[in-house]
Amino acid sequence: MEFVAEEGRQLNSSSSTLILPALSIGNIGQLAVDLLIASLNAKRVGFLDEPSVLPCVGNDAYGPMPEGDLAIPLEVYDAPSHGLSLIQQRSPVVKGMMIEFAKNLASCASDMGKTHIIILSGLDSGRRRRCDLSSNMQIHYISSASVDGTDEVCKHLGWKRLPEYSPTQKRWQYLVSLSEGNIVPDDFLSFDDELTDEDYYPSLPFAALFSCCKAKDLKVTCILSYCSEGDNIPDSFRMAEAACHLLGVRMNDIHANEPGGWLIPLSWKTVYGPPPDISLF
Amino acid sequence: MDDVITDFLPPSRLYFEDLNAFSPPPSPLPRPFILWSNTDHNPDLNFHPKTLIVAISKPSCFFLHHVTCKTLIGTVVLPEISVSGKTLDPSHSDNSCNIFKLDSSPETFLLLIQYTVCADRASALAKLVFDEIKPEKTLIFGSIQSCNYRGTLPVDETLVFKLETSKQRDCKDEGDALGFVKDLSYFPSGNLIDGVGAALLAKCQIRGRNGILLVSWPEYGGSIVSLLKSFMLNVSKELDCDIDGETLKDSHSDSELYS
Numbered sequence: 001m002e003f004v005a006e007e008g009r010q011l012n013s014s015s016s017t018l019i020l021p022a023l024s025i026g027n028i029g030q031l032a033v034d035l036l037i038a039s040l041n042a043k044r045v046g047f048l049d050e051p052s053v054l055p056c057v058g059n060d061a062y063g064p065m066p067e068g069d070l071a072i073p074l075e076v077y078d079a080p081s082h083g084l085s086l087i088q089q090r091s092p093v094v095k096g097m098m099i100e101f102a103k104n105l106a107s108c109a110s111d112m113g114k115t116h117i118i119i120l121s122g123l124d125s126g127r128r129r130r131c132d133l134s135s136n137m138q139i140h141y142i143s144s145a146s147v148d149g150t151d152e153v154c155k156h157l158g159w160k161r162l163p164e165y166s167p168t169q170k171r172w173q174y175l176v177s178l179s180e181g182n183i184v185p186d187d188f189l190s191f192d193d194e195l196t197d198e199d200y201y202p203s204l205p206f207a208a209l210f211s212c213c214k215a216k217d218l219k220v221t222c223i224l225s226y227c228s229e230g231d232n233i234p235d236s237f238r239m240a241e242a243a244c245h246l247l248g249v250r251m252n253d254i255h256a257n258e259p260g261g262w263l264i265p266l267s268w269k270t271v272y273g274p275p276p277d278i279s280l281f
Numbered sequence: 282m283d284d285v286i287t288d289f290l291p292p293s294r295l296y297f298e299d300l301n302a303f304s305p306p307p308s309p310l311p312r313p314f315i316l317w318s319n320t321d322h323n324p325d326l327n328f329h330p331k332t333l334i335v336a337i338s339k340p341s342c343f344f345l346h347h348v349t350c351k352t353l354i355g356t357v358v359l360p361e362i363s364v365s366g367k368t369l370d371p372s373h374s375d376n377s378c379n380i381f382k383l384d385s386s387p388e389t390f391l392l393l394i395q396y397t398v399c400a401d402r403a404s405a406l407a408k409l410v411f412d413e414i415k416p417e418k419t420l421i422f423g424s425i426q427s428c429n430y431r432g433t434l435p436v437d438e439t440l441v442f443k444l445e446t447s448k449q450r451d452c453k454d455e456g457d458a459l460g461f462v463k464d465l466s467y468f469p470s471g472n473l474i475d476g477v478g479a480a481l482l483a484k485c486q487i488r489g490r491n492g493i494l495l496v497s498w499p500e501y502g503g504s505i506v507s508l509l510k511s512f513m514l515n516v517s518k519e520l521d522c523d524i525d526g527e528t529l530k531d532s533h534s535d536s537e538l539y540s
């Protein structure tokens with residue numbers, strides 16, 4: 001993976017925090033990053049050239065006006081007034097290449113001088129063991145701040161450490177070994193066995209990114225939110241707000257054009273497809 | 282009406298098997314490579330085209346195949362693509378990816394991608410094109426993919442939109458052969474193009490090159506072929522092609538269904 005600066009732009013060395021999405025159900029990490037880039041008025045400073053991400057292109061992800069601003073799969077944005085960089089990922093990773101991708105991204109983040117990585121990801125609410133009234137509203141997290149994943153700052157925000165994070169569990173350990181580049185015996189893990197609930201979380205992209213960034217001695221915080229596939233815009237707002245709370249970004253710092261204090265990206269206008277055919281009526 | 286319960290997820294959504302970090306990696310495939318017809322055209326000898334025109338959509342491959350004033354100079358080999366049924370002389374129904382030089386304009390190369398490139402091989406092919414051919418400017422003809430388009434696609438209207446790199450967008454060269462795209466509308470925000478056309482354009486963007494992807498609708502048909510002809514005449518005024526009324530009619534039925 002190579003970072004290529006856009007002509008005339010460069011990465012701000014004072015932006016030590018990096019926010020990036022992990023692919024997940026509901027795409028809420030990616031939607032939240034879209035919202036943050038638009039609302040924090042972050043500027044694109046370059047691209048990541050990575051062969052394990054499938055290609056895609058589009059125009060004018062953020063606007064405000066359609067100007068033919070090309071968007072590609074992996075782009076790097078800077079919001080120097082907030083000491084923050086963001087990576088947006090717009091397309092999936094080639095099947096079977098997630099660990100490789102996570103390692104490459106962690107290396108790149110380290111080379112770019114980032115010290116705190118914040119990973120945004122959804123979790124399948126169908127996998128929840130317990131449901132309560134707060135249900136999908138509760139933010140969960142895991143952090144590299146301690147061995148068991150707890151972090152006092154996140155706790156203070158009212159977030160819950162993900163109960164299913166179990167660093168001694170076999171698949172989490174396997175992830176750690178892979179991300180550290182250790183040789184793992186072939187029979188360490190059998191992938192023929194049916195996936196249990198315990199195996200689900202370490203097999204998600206956020207877990208690979210978490211493990212690989214930790215292996216690079218980067219501070220990592222995963223912000224996690226349960227959701228279902230469907231209209232995930234409210235989920236993305238909740239996740240973006242959570243990221244702002246963690247970073248101390250105040251809502252009145254945001255360039256809003258919508259009630260609630262956010263700038264809706266231009267590309268979201270057609271997220272539900274075209275309007276109904278009025279000839280039906 | 283779509284059945285929201287049983288229908289497959291739209292392309293922007295992900296199944297768990299796509300996300301599973303423990304999925305085994307794909308079997309490694311040999312790298313794609315270019316076979317050049319003779320050393321005169323070998324870019325290792327420092328000959329690179331000013332303009333590379335890439336045909337991906339069926340109408341564009343059909344049209345450029347019928348351009349008469351061109352010379353075959355090479356072919357791009359993707360080792361996983363079978364050559365069974367391929368003829369020595371280029372054919373518009375071949376599973377091939379041939380490179381031609383335009384006789385009326387030798388600094389213009391044509392690349393006709395007539396085989397289907399898997400999504401996970403698109404980047405490798407794009408890298409090969411820019412590492413070896415190294416064009417200054419790239420013009421790609423593709424199609425709008427209805428599964429990735431969130432607007433309404435009319436059944437009886439021809440559409441064409443453009444996507445271009447930042448360098449091309451900022452280009453103020455009045456004599457630019459690709460300047461005719463200035464009057465075309467931008468591909469609307471919120472929609473995507475994927476595949477080899479996207480890989481090529483993204484590569485141009487990353488490398489700071491001039492690149493344009495024109496995507497048209499419908500996917501097949503004589504109206505698109507006629508439109509492409511008008512675009513190509515902007516690139517080379519002396520372009521000649523042997524498309525007549527009968528061949529144009531054949532382009533309607535030239536689909537994989539019948540091959």
